[in-house]
Amino acid sequence: xxxxxxxxxxxxxxxxxxxxxxxxxxxxxxxxxxxxxxxxxxxxxxxxxxxxxxxxxxxxxxxxxxxxxxxxxxxxxxxxxxxxxxxxxxxxxxxxxxxxxxxxxxxxxxxxxxxxxxxxxxxxxxxxxxx
Amino acid sequence: xxxxxxxxxxxxxxxxxxxxxxxxxxxxxxxxxxxxxxxxxxxxxxxxxxxxxxxxxxxxxxxxxxxxxxxxxxxxxxxxxxxxxxxxxxxxxxxxxxxxxxxxxxxxxxxxxxxxxxxxxxxxxxxxxxxxxxxxxxxxxxxxxxxxxxxxxxxxxxxxxxxxxxxxxxxxxxxxxxxxxxxxxxxxxxxxxxxxxxxxxxxxxxxxxxxxxxxxxxxxxxxxxxxxxxxxxxxxxxxxxxxxxxxxxxxxxxxxxxxxxxxxxxxxxxxxxxxxxxxxxxxxxxxxxxxxxxxxxxxxxxxxxxxxxxxxxxxxxxxxxxxxxxxxxxxxxxxxxxxxxxxxxxxxxxxxxxxxxxxxxxxxxxxxxxxxxxxxxxxxxxxxxxxxxxxxxxxxxxxxxxxxxxxxxxxxxxxxxxxxxxxxxxxxxxxxxxxxxxxxxxxxxxxxxxxxxxxxxxxxxxxxxxxxxxxx
Numbered sequence: 160x161x162x163x164x165x166x167x168x169x170x171x172x173x174x175x176x177x178x179x180x181x182x183x184x185x186x187x188x189x190x191x192x193x194x195x196x197x198x199x200x201x202x203x204x205x206x207x208x209x210x211x212x213x214x215x216x217x218x219x220x221x222x223x224x225x226x227x228x229x230x231x232x233x234x235x236x237x238x239x240x241x242x243x244x245x246x247x248x249x250x251x252x253x254x255x256x257x258x259x260x261x262x263x264x265x266x267x268x269x270x271x272x273x274x275x276x277x278x279x280x281x282x283x284x285x286x287x288x289x290x
Numbered sequence: 291x292x293x294x295x296x297x298x299x300x301x302x303x304x305x306x307x308x309x310x311x312x313x314x315x316x317x318x319x320x321x322x323x324x325x326x327x328x329x330x331x332x333x334x335x336x337x338x339x340x341x342x343x344x345x346x347x348x349x350x351x352x353x354x355x356x357x358x359x360x361x362x363x364x365x366x367x368x369x370x371x372x373x374x375x376x377x378x379x380x381x382x383x384x385x386x387x388x389x390x391x392x393x394x395x396x397x398x399x400x401x402x403x404x405x406x407x408x409x410x411x412x413x414x415x416x417x418x419x420x421x422x423x424x425x426x427x428x429x430x431x432x433x434x435x436x437x438x439x440x441x442x443x444x445x446x447x448x449x450x451x452x453x454x455x456x457x458x459x460x461x462x463x464x465x466x467x468x469x470x471x472x473x474x475x476x477x478x479x480x481x482x483x484x485x486x487x488x489x490x491x492x493x494x495x496x497x498x499x500x501x502x503x504x505x506x507x508x509x510x511x512x513x514x515x516x517x518x519x520x521x522x523x524x525x526x527x528x529x530x531x532x533x534x535x536x537x538x539x540x541x542x543x544x545x546x547x548x549x550x551x552x553x554x555x556x557x558x559x560x561x562x563x564x565x566x567x568x569x570x571x572x573x574x575x576x577x578x579x580x581x582x583x584x585x586x587x588x589x590x591x592x593x594x595x596x597x598x599x600x601x602x603x604x605x606x607x608x609x610x611x612x613x614x615x616x617x618x619x620x621x622x623x624x625x626x627x628x629x630x631x632x633x634x635x636x637x638x639x640x641x642x643x644x645x646x647x648x649x650x651x652x653x654x655x656x657x658x659x660x661x662x663x664x665x666x667x668x669x670x671x672x673x674x675x676x677x678x679x680x681x682x683x684x685x686x687x688x689x690x691x692x693x694x695x696x697x698x699x700x701x702x703x704x705x706x707x708x709x710x711x712x713x714x715x716x717x718x719x720x721x722x723x724x725x726x727x728x729x730x731x732x733x734x735x736x737x738x739x740x741x742x743x744x745x746x747x748x749x750x751x752x753x754x755x756x757x758x759x760x761x762x
Binding site for chain 2 (some may be wrong): 192197198199201203205206207208214219222223224226230231232233241242244245250251252260262266267269270272276279281
């Protein structure tokens with residue numbers, strides 16, 4: 160497995176809170192996200208960013224990613240991943256419609272004024288073919 | 291009507307039965323107090339007066355007809371409650387603290403809301419919170435922060451800020467909140483009220499705006515531990531909607547042990563913790579020993595990785611849960627998201643994206659298993675764990691707003707309970723020299739709420755704890 164774009168942090172964070180004690184924290188040589196990566200991630204998340212936001216978020220996200228890289232230290236070769244703590248699997252109910260568990264069409268449409276004959280109006284995905 | 295705010299549900303019931311006041315009187319008093327100070331404290335975003343008076347009148351009728359029996363069939367009859375604005379309330383605006391939902395009116399209510407209303411509670415309104423529950427100070431609300439009633443220049447904590455303020459300022463007898471990384475326990479600690487986080491999987495999440503679906507828990511704020519227990523009795527249990535619920539496997543074998551073994555995790559007394567916070571917890575330990583409990587030092591070795599685990603898993607789940615806000619079926623467009631929401635969604639998308647999933651999300655899920663194992667080992671030796679809630683007492687508004695990472699690091703003492711899915715109870719006790727609340731938290735194995743309530747009630751009785759409201 161190749162890890163793309165993850166730089167080894169030069170400054171190792173020691174105790175968890177050593178940075179919050181000081182008011183002026185300097186981050187040196189940390190894992191830095193590129194403009195491209197931030198734009199890519201924003202696109203994946205369907206978020207629009209101004210240039211100011213791009214540069215501000217780039218630094219802030221880089222700080223967090225740099226911090227969480229600390230997990231590399233932990234030996235997890237024998238660990239199973241946990242996605243939730245209940246241990247429940249395949250919880251089902253009978254496939255029956257009950258009025259209390261459904262919204263009426265009117266209720267479902269009530270959250271917006273952009274409706275048309277009982278449908279939600281959505282942005283066009285397909286343009287008309289231009290001759 | 292010159293009534294005083296009842297200090298507990300017990301006191302409320304006594305007053306109602308003895309006709310010292312009515313449920314409607316309490317609602318009058320509550321809205322008067324809210325009217326006097328909500329502009330400054332910004333605890334409530336929406337007031338539900340029509341509903342509250344309707345519920346209060348119904349309560350008064352039931353009491354007149356059934357007298358003492360009224361409280362058996364309606365255990366929360368007349369109890370005023372404020373709801374964090376993540377709880378969907380049918381017909382009443384629900385914003386999640388965000389401009390995206392600033393005009394959203396749900397067509398159904400969450401299970402928790404239905405249950406407490408069926409038990410007779412009176413809903414006063416919806417409280418302010420960090421938008422989407424993203425925050426630990428209240429400063430990420432798109433509607434302005436709430437203020438700490440003990441000193442209005444200070445934050446009340448978050449993300450359930452308005453709910454903590456509502457109880458601390460004597461505006462509501464109780465308030466619902468959510469705790470995903472400490473968002474009940476920390477504001478409870480900053481505001482000097484009892485804050486309860488249940489086991490993950492015992493209180494339904496149905497109808498509550500989702501933040502991180504494997505970490506979110508539905509809890510509440512009260513002035514006393516006894517009240518906290520009473521509300522939990524109503525909110526808990528499977529509901530046929532939320533498929534991540536289990537009824538307490540030890541439901542029928544509830545025997546109070548009386549005396550317990552309490553573990554003190556050495557990793558929680560971190561370098562840089564505020565001296566007053568630490569001394570307060572160490573003094574609490576002495577009191578527990580005086581009460582006859584065993585206090586032993588224990589170790590939770592993976593504590594220092596908890597923030598990294600949390601700030602990978604939580605944003606990943608957030609990015610998924612916030613994908614539904616497309617502005618098509620409800621709400622405003624994604625441009626209305628505030629900075630913190632955008633940050634977390636992007637962080638989550640990054641750690642889940644191709645090329646990074648294994649190194650971050652999968653890795654974090656494996657370290658999560660290690661943190662869970664830490665607690666399982668510890669709970670073979672002790673019945674509960676005591677710890678500070680926050681490395682500092684409440685801080686000043688604006689103090690941490692410019693550095694998100696700084697804000698995240700302060701969650702270190704609360705996130706492990708969410709990672710492991712275990713319950714926690716924040717208990718208020720004492721004040722700093724500057725007059726800000728102090729306290730600590732108890733955590734226990736999954737489904738050990740009874741142990742935590744028992745210990746909490748014993749502690750407050752032993753130290754003669756009196757809930758108080760700051761002069762506003």
